[in-house]
Structure formats: C-alpha cells, structure tokens
Amino acid sequence: MKSSLHFLSFLFLASSVCAQPSPQSKKITETFYPELDIEVNTPAFAKKKGFTNHEEMMAFLKVLSEKHPEKMSFKIIGQSQKGKDIPMVMLKAKSAETDKIKIWMQGGLHGNEPASTETMLYLIEQLCTNPALESKLDEIELAIVPMANIDGYEKQDRYSANGLDLNRDQTKLAAPETNFLKKAFSEFGAEVAVDFHEYKPYRKDYAMLGEFGIAGYFDAMLLYSGNLNVPQNLRDFTEKTFIEDTRAVLAKNNFSYHDYFSSGDYHGEVHLNQGSNNARSSATNVALTNTISALIEIRGVDLGRTSFKRRINCGYLIAMSFIQSAIENKRELRSQLIEATKSTHIAVIKSKKSVKEMPVKFIDIGSSSIIELTIPVHNANEMMATFTRTRPSAYLIQKDQTEVVEKLKTLGLTIEQLASSKELKVEVYTVTEFEREPEKYEGVNRQNVQTTTELKTIVFEAGTYVLYTNQARANLAIEILEPETTNSMVSFSVIETELNQTLPYYRSLAPITID
C-alpha cells in the first residue's frame, strides 16, 4: 500500500514537473480518434512509415500535371534556404465562367505538421481525379502551396533552416521562403485564403492541469482574425459564413472542433488565449489585405502517423467547405470585399482582449476521459481599442528607406513616388519612450516605443515614397507602419531608432498628389 502511494505521488510529480507529458495512449486514440477507412493516394501511403518527402511530392505533382494538363499545372515560386524548389499548384479548368473566385491554400509552413501538407496533396489529387468534383473548378481558381517550409519539413521540424518560425515572419519578412510566398500570394490576388497547420495536443502548461495532465481534445481548431484594423464587415462575414459552414460540415462528419486557442502561464495560473489579432502570423496578416482568411489547426503534432487518414480527411473536409462557401456566396463575397476596401475606420494601434471564464473540453490523461475545465479565456475575437490615431490619407517614406519599401511591395502594397520636390504639412513621429528587449525574439532584439506626432511643414525631395491608404491592402500598412503596434517595422527593428529620434516616415492627414 505504502509503496503504491509512493508510486502514485511519483507519477503525480512526474506529470506536474516534466515538460513532456506521457504520449497518447492506444486507449485515447481508439476512443476518440479512430482511424478512418478511406483511400488516400498520396505518396506517404505508398510506404509503411514517414510522410511524403520533397522528392516524392515533386514526382507526384509532375505525374498529375501530365495526366491532367487541362486543369492542373504547377510552377516554382522560389527556393528554400537549402536550395529546394518550392512548388505552387494551380488548379483552373477551362470553362465559360471567366470571373472565377481566387482561393489560396497552403500547408507545411511549420515543418512538423505533416497532415497539413498531406491534406493539400490529397485535395489536389481529388480535384484532378474525382468526377464528383469536376464542376468545382468551373467556378474557382485555386493556388496551393502544399509544402511551404521544405527544409523544416524534411527534418519534421517546425522551423526553417536558419531557425526562424515562418509564421512569425509575416511582417518582417526575414526568411527567403516568406518573401517567395508573400510575392506569389500578392500576385495571385486571393479573395479567400486558408493556411493549414496541426496543433500539439500536449502543451507544457497542460501538465499543470488535471491529476496527470490534460491534452487538447478537438479534431480541429479554427482561427479567424479579431484584429480591429480588419474591417468589421469582413470579420463578421468570415465568421458567419465560412467558419459557420465549416463548423456545420465538421459536426455532420463527427469531428469535434473549437475556435483556436493556445495556453499561457499567467502568474502561475494557466489561461487560454483564443483567436488571434497578431499581424506577424498568417491569419491576421492576410485578413488585413482584405481577404477572407482562416488558419486551421488539426490535432496532430507529435502523433506520427496515428489517425493520419482521419487528420487528412478532417483537413480535406474543411478545405472543401471553404471552396463550397465561396461558390455558394460568390455575389455576397464580392460585395463584402468591395465594402471592406472602402472602409475608412480609425487606425487602431493598441487593443486589449476580453477575459472571461469559459468551460472548455479536454482529455484527462489519467482517466482517458473527456473533462470540462472552467478556465480564464483571453479572447482576441472580442478586442477593445485602447489607443487609436486618425487614419492618414497617405504615409510618406524617405527615399533612403528602400528595405522597408521593398517589404511593403512584397506584401502587395502599391507605392508611388513624388515626381518633384514638394512642401507638405505632415505629422512627424518623435520617439518619447524607448526600450530594446535584451532577449532575442525570432532573431531580433525588438524595440518597444511610444511616439508623439506633431504637425510640421517639411520639404520632401522628388522620389519620396508615397503609400496611399485608400488601396485594398492599406490596413496591413497601418499595422506595419504605426510604430507602437507589436508587429511594426519599428518593433521588429527593421527601422532602427532611439529615444528622442524622429522616424524616417510621416503621416499626411490631408489628401496629397504625387505630381
């Protein structure tokens, strides 16, 4: 008795202290995530273990493009840091309908989320070969990047070869892969975009909950932006149409789902962070370009090939749901996107999330059963603005800021230049508070600043860059240029500054012309 008590307390300690809770038991897999008996004809299933590698993917795409040249082709959009070709698949059938909806999908931005890549390959194969899906390509045009982070994928590692997280690189654009992806995305001009990922059922924080730790329960988690610079009509339409349709499809097919959340340690207590408003990640970054945007998390990291077909099918149903929603709501989709483009909302610089206790389902590892924990949830889909500025009519950027201008162009922003020198009344930023973070985050010592703006008359030379905020993707420019936002060019030290310095770009409140 005594020894078993000791044993139990040892187990308890182990589960509370260890960063790596016990792996998923057979019982949990069998009870909650039974494998599906479906045929998946992607390269991974031609072998007993492992996932489709880069070479197999290229061969697979080549065969499909040769068999179905009338609807499927692919091109190379760039190379990974280790020199491997990044393919982008185009699915577009010749049909009477010329004004097709443009949909972008990608997988494998994190290299250790294999069902995201395999889902994209399965989707491509189905759209090429399944006669029941033939008519879909009459209405839509799809661009798919199945393996966005090839070097990471080849090692089943989250990061790119130089250690950067490509889904924290969407505003600073430090990795070559991010630049190739963003350029291809901007050129394609997507109206709907979905980024497929997998999430880790076991998080370090989860060891602190339940008797022997807990695990994430949901087959899929759905992320759509709560960023207040994304026009309200677009946020509402995304959730009420695309996300709501996806929820219905998942429910009908017996997959569990929830709005996306991660966990965080708040003074020793585990809280959940639901949704996202962060422009450094794809869901919000893309939404800020006035696109219907979502990030999908399938339950899968560290699960190997356990329930692999189930995970792929879950992702596939979600992809098809987005395609179907776009087709069924084409007219409204177009009018919502136009309305969003006309939005002249105030520039939100800082905002805070609502915090509410909410019941959330988890798997209790000790009892292999579902439990419901009531837990504080910080919700990015319920944000409140705490610091705003008037939306400028344009930003003027000094001629020497070529790196910043290149990045803005890669992100799809149109930038013009003054034809001749001009005297203009503009707002000048002066840094009034400055902190450089001592620890590196994603390769940079970030700068946290507070600035004041003052109206001044300045003579700008010919060639000064002008970014108008009446363009479709302007909300992303606001998020990147207002220096206090957490993902700005100043925050990420792309623009270095110091206390009491002025910044090399300006806000024009009055309308200006370049000639």
Ligand SMILES: [Zn+2]
């Ligand atoms: Zn991911």
